[in-house]
Amino acid sequence: MGRVENIARNMAEAHALSTVEIPSMQDKVSPEEWKIRVDLAAAYRLVAYYGWDDLIFTHLSARVPGPEHHFLLNPYQLMFEEVTASSLIKVDMSGNPVEPTPFITNAAGFTIHSALHMAREDAQAVIHLHTPDGQAVSAHNEGLLPLTQTAMAIRGEIAYHDYEGIAVDLSERERLVADLGDKSAMILRNHGTLALGENVGEAFIKIYFLERACEAQVKALSAGTGNLNNPPQGSPELTAEQGKAGLKAAANFLAWPALLRKAYRLDPSFAT
Numbered sequence: 001m002g003r004v005e006n007i008a009r010n011m012a013e014a015h016a017l018s019t020v021e022i023p024s025m026q027d028k029v030s031p032e033e034w035k036i037r038v039d040l041a042a043a044y045r046l047v048a049y050y051g052w053d054d055l056i057f058t059h060l061s062a063r064v065p066g067p068e069h070h071f072l073l074n075p076y077q078l079m080f081e082e083v084t085a086s087s088l089i090k091v092d093m094s095g096n097p098v099e100p101t102p103f104i105t106n107a108a109g110f111t112i113h114s115a116l117h118m119a120r121e122d123a124q125a126v127i128h129l130h131t132p133d134g135q136a137v138s139a140h141n142e143g144l145l146p147l148t149q150t151a152m153a154i155r156g157e158i159a160y161h162d163y164e165g166i167a168v169d170l171s172e173r174e175r176l177v178a179d180l181g182d183k184s185a186m187i188l189r190n191h192g193t194l195a196l197g198e199n200v201g202e203a204f205i206k207i208y209f210l211e212r213a214c215e216a217q218v219k220a221l222s223a224g225t226g227n228l229n230n231p232p233q234g235s236p237e238l239t240a241e242q243g244k245a246g247l248k249a250a251a252n253f254l255a256w257p258a259l260l261r262k263a264y265r266l267d268p269s270f271a272t
Helices: 003-019 031-049 106-118 130-138 149-155 172-180 200-221 235-266
Strands: 061-063 072-075 087-089 125-129 158-161 185-188 192-197
Touching: 003 192, 031 061, 031 072, 031 125, 031 200, 031 235, 061 106, 061 200, 072 106, 087 200, 106 125, 106 172, 125 200, 130 185, 130 192, 130 200, 149 200, 149 235, 172 185, 185 200, 192 200
Parallel strands: 158 185
Antiparallel strands: 061 072, 061 125, 072 087, 125 192, 185 192
16 A cells, blocks of 8 residues: 555544544553553643643653553544543554554654663653753753753753654664663753653653743743853752652652642543
């Protein structure tokens, strides 16, 4: 089948989704997996709420408990505000769905996320975004600057990866992993932002801080570099140490539980 026919088929399938009923997965998976599905679907809805989504592009993923190293990824055809716990696709490390699904996956999302899930045991959840502010900072020669408390709190966790084109080449995975090292956040040069965590909440809080820091930097630099107030010597390093523990606490006990309650208030359908 030619390229045009493939595009036409995918468009027809996407159009048909408006009539596709998504069966509940709650009774078909373990309670542990269902909780991860609900958390990940909530994160998708919150990304949409904060305006960080990029149509149907970019991805949030989470590893499923078990020795198979399967992980959950969003359906390629759905807007983030439509994602539900049951619509998430479980894929293997080759990017293949492990259960029947009416949806398709995204090759670029698989490349980036599978690299980190395979390489890092603590990469239970991975969030990758293309926000305008994140992309702006990714294109800045010096990357994220220690201009705000938010930036200083996350800056020590950030690694950088040079742009190699749309991430469909599986060989890029080893370079992504090497560049990440032991960090838990990344600025993908000329591309966007990324964060990982031991759970969905931890990854979300880290990407929140990174995105807020990028937004503040773009606004601060709009006034010109000659008008910036740089923090005193030593304070960025101190704030980075404080932030490392603070972000984990916020994810597990403070901000993420509150964000979950917010997601339920906005639209509880994500948890179906």
